[in-house]
Each structure stands twice: as structure tokens, then as C-alpha cells.
Amino acid sequence: MKRIIYILLLCLTALTVKAGQDIPVRLGIIGLTHSHVGGVLNDKNKPYVIAGIVEPNKQLAERMSKRFGFSMDIVYPTMQELYDKQHPEAVACFNATYYHQDVVRFFAPKKVHIMVEKPLATSSEQAREMADLAARYQIHLLTNYETTWYGSHEEAAQLIRNGEIGDIRKAIFRDGHTGPVERNTHPEMIPWIKDPVLNGGGAVMDFGCYGANLMTWLMGNQKPVSVVSAFQTIKPDQYEEVEDQATVILTYPKAQCIIEASWNWPINMKTSEIYGKSGYIQIPDKETLLIRTGEKSPVRQLNPAARPAPYDNPYSYFCAVVKGKAQEDPQSTLENNLIVMEILDAARESAKTGKIIYLK
Missing domain, CATH: 3.30.360.10 (Dihydrodipicolinate Reductase; domain 2)
Structure with a gap:
């Protein structure tokens, strides 16, 4: 009887682990002002759910909501509100390059992984601070280039x-x-x-x-x-x-x-x-x-x-890295x-x- 119970527990554990592996990444979107944001909003086979979007420009958010079909209920004016209400595991930046630094300053101490659109920053000074924060808080900080996936x-x-x-x-x-x-x-x-x-x-x-x-x-x-x-x-x-x-x-x-x-x-x-x-x-x-x-x-x-999956799509790749299923x-x-x-x-x-x- 004990052996049967042990086997059942092992099976239950295996199922739980598998289910955990299949749970999609809760991804936050920071900004809607970059044209590349369409790639993540229009992704049909995504291993993530969009937990929330930070965009202070309400008119822009409403226009993008109609175009891509997301609810305005998940749009927040600040990173703090997104984090307090949705607790994303990772965020992808689609704002002006200068503000990448602000995203890292906010999310790195919260252990939230980050991917920015190229380039990493507007200067080496910004980039070094961002890298220091990523190292201190042990997060992934990745830069997405279209040509990486060629x-x-x-x-x-x-x-x-x-x-x-x-x-x-x-x-x-x-x-x-x-x-x-x-x-x-x-x-x-x-x-x-x-x-x-x-x-x-x-x-x-x-x-x-x-x-x-x-x-x-x-x-x-x-x-x-x-x-x-x-x-x-x-x-x-x-x-x-x-x-x-x-x-x-x-x-x-x-x-x-x-x-x-x-x-x-x-x-x-x-x-x-x-x-x-x-x-x-x-x-x-x-x-x-x-x-x-x-x-x-x-x-x-x-x-x-x-390139083979997940290296054929920047957002699938980012989620795989966050889940420990792929290397940077x-x-x-x-x-x-x-x-x-x-x-x-x-x-x-x-x-x-x-x-x-x-x-x-």
C-alpha cells in the first residue's frame, strides 16, 4: 500500500512539474510608441500572456486596443500600477530608447526580467548602469535585433x-x-x-x-x-x-x-x-x-x-530564457x-x- 501511495505521489509531482513548465510567462509591455510593438501584440502562437501594458497616452492605447484587440482594462499609466496589480515575470520595452534605463531601474530590483528593442541604451553611461543593476539583481537583460533571428x-x-x-x-x-x-x-x-x-x-x-x-x-x-x-x-x-x-x-x-x-x-x-x-x-x-x-x-x-524554435521569434526566445529553457x-x-x-x-x-x- 505504501508503495502504491509513493508511486501516486511521484506521478502527481511529475504532472505538477509539467503543468508548471507549460504555464505561460506573464509578460508586461512597456510603451506602445515603438513600431515593433505590433510583433508582440500580433503574435498568434505566444508562450506568454500579456499581463498588462504601460502607456500613459490613453488615446494611443485606445487606438492600439481597437487594432490589436486587447482590453483597456489591462492598460496602466505607470509601471508601479502595472506591477502592483499584475506582478509580471518579465517585461518587453517598446518606448523611446532613453527610457530603457528607467525600466531597468524600476523592474530589476523586483527580479523582473527585461528585453529592450535595439539599441540597449542611448549611451555607454546608461548601458553600464543598466548592466550593473541586472548583475546585482540577477535578471536577464536582453537586446532584441531583427537580424538575430535570420x-x-x-x-x-x-x-x-x-x-x-x-x-x-x-x-x-x-x-x-x-x-x-x-x-x-x-x-x-x-x-x-x-x-x-x-x-x-x-x-x-x-x-x-x-x-x-x-x-x-x-x-x-x-x-x-x-x-x-x-x-x-x-x-x-x-x-x-x-x-x-x-x-x-x-x-x-x-x-x-x-x-x-x-x-x-x-x-x-x-x-x-x-x-x-x-x-x-x-x-x-x-x-x-x-x-x-x-x-x-x-x-x-x-x-x-x-532558426529553430524558440530562436525563430524574439518573444518566444525571451520567454524560453526566462523559463530556463534556452540560453541567452x-x-x-x-x-x-x-x-x-x-x-x-x-x-x-x-x-x-x-x-x-x-x-x-
């Missing part, structure tokens, strides 16, 4: 690790589009995306961060020795206080990286070119990769599969993104002074 980038990295093109000598990253005003981006995003304080700059912050993130990842979190840049404002009638075009050159002991960020591309642009000692890889989009392994070898086109992706980590912020700081300083900036 199968083509993951395949390219594996080919480079396997020595298919030799050591990296030069990389070129081109990112951007025709401009947030020209594209009629989410109307509440336009005022802050072109604000030198709230966004930290213009095109270099919006799109230069992609190349800095990818190069830092491919170089194993090695910092560049120096950074030099040139900024332009080609459309001052639209972007009065920030650059709409930026070219940034990173120099490493045996490699260079050119980052071309622009709100002046004729089309949406996210392309990468990586040149090694013996070959090269070109990545025109998330599903295509062109590789040539030597001067006499032909160009081969590969069409890598999408190297491109999302603080180690990588603190270096990204140093690069962006140096790029702005170089554009301002006309000097080469040497990193410590």
Missing part, C-alpha cells in the same frame, strides 16, 4: 567558425530604409526617433547598431581598436537635429568593418558582406547566402532554414551590447570632432 546570419557564422573563408579581414553592413518620416512610421515613434536625446541620435542609432552588433558577435566580442565616422543630414527639413546618413569604420588588429546606416536608401536594406583571408560570404536577406571559398571556386547560393543568444547579451554602445558613442564623438577615436 537563418542566413546563423549559417554564415557557422561557416566562418568552420574556416570556410578563413579569418575575417573586412566586413560591410548596410542597414536602413528611406527614412521614418518618408515611410510613415508609427506616428508616435517619429518624434522620438529623430530626437537627439530620446534616441541618442538619428540613423546611426537606429541602424548603425545592427552592424556593430553583428561584427562584435562575429569577432567573439573583441573590441575594435579605433572608430572613425562621417555623418550627414541630407534632409534637414525632416531631420533637423540628427543625421540621416552615417558611415562608420571600425579597425581591428587584422580586420576592418564598414557600417553604412542610412535613412536615404531607396529600399529597405539589411545586407551583410564578410570577406575572409581565402573567401567571402554575402548575405542579401534573411533566407539567402552566397559563398565563394577561393579565387577559383564558383559562387554557391545557400538557402538556410529558419550571444547577439542579445549584455557583453555584446555594452561593446555596441562603446562603438556608437565613439562614432558620435568622431563625427563631432573629426577625429579617430581609440577605444580603451
Whole structure:
């Protein structure tokens, strides 16, 4: 009889654990002013429930409520009210980059995990404080880039690790589009995306961060020795206080990286070119990769599969990390993104002074 009871208890425990594993993450949404918020609100196969949304602009919240079908009952004007009434396990930020720091200051001491949209912060000073808080309170603080989830980038990295093109000598990253005003981006995003304080700059912050993130990842979190840049404002009638075009050159002991960020591309642009000692890889989009392994070898086109779940969706990935079912992706980590912020700081300083900036 005792043995039967013991077996029943074991079965009950196993069922309880399984049920606990299947409980969706209670996710808070901080802000509705970033155009990427549609990705989380429109996610059909989500391993989370939206516990609440912080948005002080009631008119914006009501408009988004009608569009995405969430109840205004879960919308709160402050982070304190969201936390007091809903106690989220994790939060995702869709507010101006400058305010990421405030979110970390509030939620880190409460042991709530955080994911922000790229870039991590508007400056290295902000980023270091955020990283210190994350370490002190032992939370995950991740940065989401669209390009992290590209199968083509993951395949390219594996080919480079396997020595298919030799050591990296030069990389070129081109990112951007025709401009947030020209594209009629989410109307509440336009005022802050072109604000030198709230966004930290213009095109270099919006799109230069992609190349800095990818190069830092491919170089194993090695910092560049120096950074030099040139900024332009080609459309001052639209972007009065920030650059709409930026070219940034990173120099490493045996490699260079050119980052071309622009709100002046004729089309949406996210392309990468990586040149090694013996070959090269070109990545025109998330599903295509062109590789040539030597001067006499032909160009081969590969069409890598999408990254496997949960690494095929930023919010599924974030929830998996929170639940301990996935590791932090190297491109999302603080180690990588603190270096990204140093690069962006140096790029702005170089554009301002006309000097080469040497990193410590």
C-alpha cells in the first residue's frame, strides 16, 4: 500500500512539474510608441500572456486596443500600477530608447526580467548602469535585433567558425530604409526617433547598431581598436537635429568593418558582406547566402532554414530564457551590447570632432 501511495505521489509531482513548465510567462509591455510593438501584440502562437501594458497616452492605447484587440482594462499609466496589480515575470520595452534605463531601474530590483528593442541604451553611461543593476539583481537583460533571428546570419557564422573563408579581414553592413518620416512610421515613434536625446541620435542609432552588433558577435566580442565616422543630414527639413546618413569604420588588429546606416536608401536594406583571408560570404536577406571559398571556386547560393524554435521569434526566445529553457543568444547579451554602445558613442564623438577615436 505504501508503495502504491509513493508511486501516486511521484506521478502527481511529475504532472505538477509539467503543468508548471507549460504555464505561460506573464509578460508586461512597456510603451506602445515603438513600431515593433505590433510583433508582440500580433503574435498568434505566444508562450506568454500579456499581463498588462504601460502607456500613459490613453488615446494611443485606445487606438492600439481597437487594432490589436486587447482590453483597456489591462492598460496602466505607470509601471508601479502595472506591477502592483499584475506582478509580471518579465517585461518587453517598446518606448523611446532613453527610457530603457528607467525600466531597468524600476523592474530589476523586483527580479523582473527585461528585453529592450535595439539599441540597449542611448549611451555607454546608461548601458553600464543598466548592466550593473541586472548583475546585482540577477535578471536577464536582453537586446532584441531583427537580424538575430535570420537563418542566413546563423549559417554564415557557422561557416566562418568552420574556416570556410578563413579569418575575417573586412566586413560591410548596410542597414536602413528611406527614412521614418518618408515611410510613415508609427506616428508616435517619429518624434522620438529623430530626437537627439530620446534616441541618442538619428540613423546611426537606429541602424548603425545592427552592424556593430553583428561584427562584435562575429569577432567573439573583441573590441575594435579605433572608430572613425562621417555623418550627414541630407534632409534637414525632416531631420533637423540628427543625421540621416552615417558611415562608420571600425579597425581591428587584422580586420576592418564598414557600417553604412542610412535613412536615404531607396529600399529597405539589411545586407551583410564578410570577406575572409581565402573567401567571402554575402548575405542579401534573411533566407539567402552566397559563398565563394577561393579565387577559383564558383559562387554557391545557400538557402538556410529558419532558426529553430524558440530562436525563430524574439518573444518566444525571451520567454524560453526566462523559463530556463534556452540560453541567452550571444547577439542579445549584455557583453555584446555594452561593446555596441562603446562603438556608437565613439562614432558620435568622431563625427563631432573629426577625429579617430581609440577605444580603451
